[in-house]
Amino acid sequence: MANQRGKLIVISGPSGAGKSTVVFKALEGRDDVCFSVSATTRKPRPGEVDGKEYFFVDLDRFREMVANDEFLEHAEYVANSYGTPRAYVEKKLNEGMNVLLDIEVQGALQVHQKMPEAVMVFIIPPSMAELEKRLRSRGTDSERKIEARLMRAREEYAAADFYDYIIINDDADKAANEFSAIITAEYCKYDLRKNYLREVD
Amino acid sequence: MANQRGKLIVISGPSGAGKSTVVFKALEGRDDVCFSVSATTRKPRPGEVDGKEYFFVDLDRFREMVANDEFLEHAEYVANSYGTPRAYVEKKLNEGMNVLLDIEVQGALQVHQKMPEAVMVFIIPPSMAELEKRLRSRGTDSERKIEARLMRAREEYAAADFYDYIIINDDADKAANEFSAIITAEYCKYDLRKNYLREVD
Helix, strand or coil: CCCCCCCEEEEECCCCCCHHHHHHHHHCCCCCEEECCEEECCCCCCCCCECCCEEECCHHHHHHHHHCCCEEEEEECCCCEEEEEHHHHHHHHHCCCEEEEECCHHHHHHHHHHCCCCEEEEEECCCHHHHHHHHHHHCCCCHHHHHHHHHHHHHHHHCCCCCCEEEECCCHHHHHHHHHHHHHHHCCEHHHHHHHHCCCC | CCCCCCCEEEEECCCCCCHHHHHHHHHCCCCCEEECCEEECCCCCCCCCECCCEEECCHHHHHHHHHCCCEEEEEECCCCEEEEEHHHHHHHHHCCCEEEEECCHHHHHHHHHHCCCCEEEEEECCCHHHHHHHHHHHCCCCHHHHHHHHHHHHHHHHCCCCCCEEEECCCHHHHHHHHHHHHHHHCCEHHHHCHHHHCCC
8 A cells, every 4th residue: 555645744742741752652652653844043063964853954944945835834933943844744645654743733723724634732741730740850950941831831731722633541551552542543544545446346 | 429320322234344243342341331232022041031131121111112213323123123222222321331333224224313411422443344244154145135235234334434433343352452441432522521620629
């Protein structure tokens, strides 16, 4: 089935949801999923390779890409800008790969608008109380920062109605199994495979 | 998550697609899926228990159930009639179980119309040529019967546009993994879990 186009899978979730662990576990042993590669205006760090960790571009080129609608989503910050080049994603999808994009809710909404067929996955802890507990147990954030993260999470929850799936991470293995299942199931969708029904022979 | 409602999963596919094997493998070790129980007018065989293999009813009761719209789908044949009672399915869904209904395309279409949220899965062999090969290799069907099965498969393919997923059974383990993934993924759908985002605490 090398001729079947892949799916773009967008995953979001509040800081403390355990997203990275779940994604890492879900992708173990899968060769049908790759990560999207972002463009950035920040300088490469030692060892970083253009086109691997990031596509490194200057601000002029970045803004040209914005103007040409070359991004599925982008954000400009004071220090650096980041964006997801549509061309790279399209290339991988056409090769039959499922492409994973780990991004916050605002960026996910941009992707959803530009590519409505993208699969939107939201991962959350079992409760706000549990999220707060996890953030505190890290011991890295100030009280003010924890409060800000919790408020941010509530804002994200309220804006999450364009997601297709919700994963409740009360157990990382179970959550990873669910995320992996979503990728597999989406690859079985009728629209991707209906050509198999057209065969007459 | 005992309070989460389950999903009705309908699976169809032509004779020779390997549906039973795939379903059996997919359900191994899962305790969140049960089969629907049909009502029938045929007499119980020795050992069959009412409410387990079937709900055994007489023709008057069957027709009353049809008149009362108690079936998600039904079919009356010369010898016996069969139907899927909605009440049993609803009871299991409300208990949080995913309910599996193995049924041909005509019945699946009835279910789709009466319960649009049901998940429709169509399982097919990799090609018509392969289907023909599998039917011949059984050695049980006459030439006429094989031709009839192939024509029936083509008719089903042409009518399958209301399905949500297509599983191509070129490898039973892979197909079973896909079917299991579909059940798991559907249980993660936004609409089933959005109440988790409403928590304010």
